[in-house]
Amino acid sequence: MNNKGEQLYTGKAKSIYATDKPDEVIMEFRDDATAFNAEKHAVIQLKGRINQAINTHIMAALAHANIKTHFIKSLSATESLVKLLEMIPLECVVRNIAAGSLCRRLGIEEGREFDSPVFEFFLKSDSLGDPMINESHILTFGWATPEAIATVKKLSLQINTIIKPLFREANLLLVDFKLEFGYIDGEIVLGDEITPDGCRLWDAETKEKFDKDRFRFDLGDVTEGYREVAQRLNLTW
Numbered sequence: 747m748n749n750k751g752e753q754l755y756t757g758k759a760k761s762i763y764a765t766d767k768p769d770e771v772i773m774e775f776r777d778d779a780t781a782f783n784a785e786k787h788a789v790i791q792l793k794g795r796i797n798q799a800i801n802t803h804i805m806a807a808l809a810h811a812n813i814k815t816h817f818i819k820s821l822s823a824t825e826s827l828v829k830l831l832e833m834i835p836l837e838c839v840v841r842n843i844a845a846g847s848l849c850r851r852l853g854i855e856e857g858r859e860f861d862s863p864v865f866e867f868f869l870k871s872d873s874l875g876d877p878m879i880n881e882s883h884i885l886t887f888g889w890a891t892p893e894a895i896a897t898v899k900k901l902s903l904q905i906n907t908i909i910k911p912l913f914r915e916a917n918l919l920l921v922d923f924k925l926e927f928g929y930i931d932g933e934i935v936l937g938d939e940i941t942p943d944g945c946r947l948w949d950a951e952t953k954e955k956f957d958k959d960r961f962r963f964d965l966g967d968v969t970e971g972y973r974e975v976a977q978r979l980n981l982t983w
């Protein structure tokens with residue numbers, strides 16, 4: 747069936763294991779959290795389970811909206827079966843409200859809502875601290891083709907139009923989020939995860955932060971924040 751084989755890769759918050767099928771892998775959500783290029787690390791109780799529940803829910807919603815993703819099915823409280831992708835080394839960030847590095851870089855006040863979303867590329871490189879890059883860099887250094895750039899941008903903005911209302915119905919503002927894409931059989935599909943590790947989610951009225959900024963900036967109990975997101979989406983973990 748889906749026998750868990752050798753560990754193929756371990757990242758800062760997830761690990762990937764082989765299965766009996768060469769084109770399918772197991773993605774495990776761990777309780778580890780890192781920030782500031784892994785300078786800060788902690789184990790956040792239940793984070794793996796809560797993120798698995800949130801990611802499963804979002805990936806199902808995307809599938810329902812005909813967005814292709816690597817997600818196949820949930821296997822356990824912290825493990826999902828996913829398709830093995832050949833990853834594009836880009837982090838695609840969509841922003842609806844100003845926060846984080848955009849405020850630091852451009853001097854924009856936190857909380858400013860944009861008329862239309864801001865899209866940014868970052869290079870997926872731990873050793874360089876994920877620098878922001880533009881399309882000219884991507885083409886010059888061969889990180890993606892012009893067609894892939896257009897596709898990941900289009901998909902990222904489409905995904906925003908699907909998940910922003912999904913969170914808004916749970917009284918949460920989707921401030922910003924990061925996506926990663928990869929190829930399977932020549933087609934670009936969504937990979938990685940959509941969880942409070944890679945999204946900013948604020949209470950729609952109070953603007954209380956329920957995402958990883960709690961961990962980055964010691965804003966309160968991190969598990970409580972993630973639990974609040976899952977509870978508002980009517981999930982169990």
Ligand code: TMP
Binds near residue numbers: 924944
């Ligand atoms: P930023 O404000 O730090 O650039 O991040 C924007 C959003 O993207 C935020 O929700 C966090 C997410 N993100 C990651 O999860 N990992 C990354 O490496 C980057 C650059 C952003």
Ligand code: ASP
Binds near residue numbers: 758780781785962
């Ligand atoms: N996850 C990255 C790190 O470990 C960046 C972040 O989310 O702050 O540094």
